Amino acid sequence: MTYVGQSASAAQQEEAAPATFKxxxxxxxxxxxxxxxxxxxxxxxxxxxxxxxxxxxxxxxxxxxxxxxxxxxxxxxxxxxxxxxxxxxxxxxxxxxxxxxxxxxxxxxxxxxxxxxxxxxxxxxxxxxxxxxxxxxxxxxxxxxxxxxxxxxxxxxxxxxxxxxxxxxxxxxxxxxxALSWVPVVLFMVVFFWTPPHTWALALRYREDYANVDVPMLPVVAPAREVGRQIVLYSWVMVATSLLLWPVAGTGLFYPIAAAVLGAGFLVEAHRMWGRTKGTESLTAIQPMRLFHSSNLYLSLLFVAVALDPLLTR
Missing domain, CATH: 1.10.357.140 (UbiA prenyltransferase)
Structure with a gap:
């Protein structure tokens, strides 16, 4: 197969070259x-x-x-x-x-x-x-x-x-x-509500790819403005769910403060991306990968806060 920006000879050479053990x-x-x-x-x-x-x-x-x-x-x-x-x-x-x-x-x-x-x-x-x-x-x-x-x-x-x-x-x-309890269920739901904003931001960046192979990701079938709106809605629910861990698990103050600060930062980024979708479908203007990378950072730091809270409040 020859890809855009790659000559036929280069593609053939790559396919013909034997794979090394590495x-x-x-x-x-x-x-x-x-x-x-x-x-x-x-x-x-x-x-x-x-x-x-x-x-x-x-x-x-x-x-x-x-x-x-x-x-x-x-x-x-x-x-x-x-x-x-x-x-x-x-x-x-x-x-x-x-x-x-x-x-x-x-x-x-x-x-x-x-x-x-x-x-x-x-x-x-x-x-x-x-x-x-x-x-x-x-x-x-x-x-x-x-x-x-x-x-x-x-x-x-x-x-x-x-x-x-x-x-x-x-x-x-x-x-x-x-055993199971409500505590991990809350964290389960945080990841559940985090997944759509995270994945739709990436799918928005590669929506042509998904469209070409008939995978109906939301950014393929809906305008960027609607994708941004749904990302914002899921983001608000995600942040609210993350704060539930405080009363459900009886955490110290470190976790809710960290969750609130991280959640506020994520919501700002989600709203900014939604704002950039107004009147345009241009990926250059929308910059969906900013939100994608922000989502990775958010989840990473939130769960670091989960780990640190009992160590800091014993």
Whole structure:
């Protein structure tokens, strides 16, 4: 396949060049979507600190991180296998391993199953069965619910499909306590309401990609003004939900202050992006990636505050 800005000869040379061992290893790692894993772990480990009201056992943290990494990696591999047809056509994803034919779909499937099995064993044996069950449920929902059922059929794909990305908060809590409660559910809902603004900002940047492969992300089927409005609405609910942790969990003052400051900053950025959509569809003017990067920073710092609160208020 020849891409825009790339000559036919250059593309042919790239496809003809044999993959080195380093290329293959990097391809398998890439299939797991490491940046997504980082974000998921960021909502797992701080919750473990919060559940332990201090520093949790190191061995438990290591087992949960390894099991969670393998689980999230497994789900991402299956996603890459199923979506390889559209990944090959999208600018953002055409450099992945399967579109470049560095890894075969069959090999990727085997890799995904191995990661999934290892994850389940590690969590069940060295953490607890409930955490393992939640992990399997999140993996299954991401693959069957989001990837195979929702993504190509509805504009609400990422709203409900994003539920899979909320499970790490539950897993981090149950890893320490062995049971569920309203506290991790609040954090689960924070991630749930955070996901649409985060993902729609990215989808707005790549809306032509999604349109070309008939994936009905909201920015494909709605004008930027409406996308911005919905981002603002979800952002307000997200911030309000984040503040619920204070009365529900009985946190110290550090967390609500941090949540309020971070939430205010995020709302300002969301409103600014919405304001930039007035009378234009120009991505240069709207600058959706500013909100996308802000959303990553917001969630990261919010969960750092979750981890720090019990350490600062003991």
């Amino acid at each position: 290329d293959v290893v990097a391809a398998y790692v890439g299939l797991t979507k490491p940046r997504v894993i980082e974000l998921l772990l960021l909502t797992t480990v701080p919750v473990m600190f919060f559940a332990a009201r201090g520093i949790p056992p190191l061995g438990l943290v290591v087992a949960t991180v390894i099991g969670g990494t393998f689980s999230a990696g497994s789900a991402s591999v299956f996603n890459c296998v199923y979506d390889r047809d559209i990944d090959e056509q999208m600018r953002r994803t055409r450099r992945r391993a399967l579109p470049r034919h560095i890894v075969s779909p069959r090999s990727a499937l085997v890799f995904g199953f191995v990661l999934g099995i290892l994850s389940t064993v590690i969590l069940a044996v060295w953490v607890n069965p409930l955490s393992a069950l939640l992990s399997v449920g999140a993996n299954a929902f991401y693959v069957f619910g989001y990837t195979m059922l929702l993504k190509r059929r509805t504009t609400q794909n990422i709203v409900w499909g994003g539920l899979a990305g909320c499970f790490p908060a539950l897993i981090g809590w149950t890893a320490v306590t062995g």
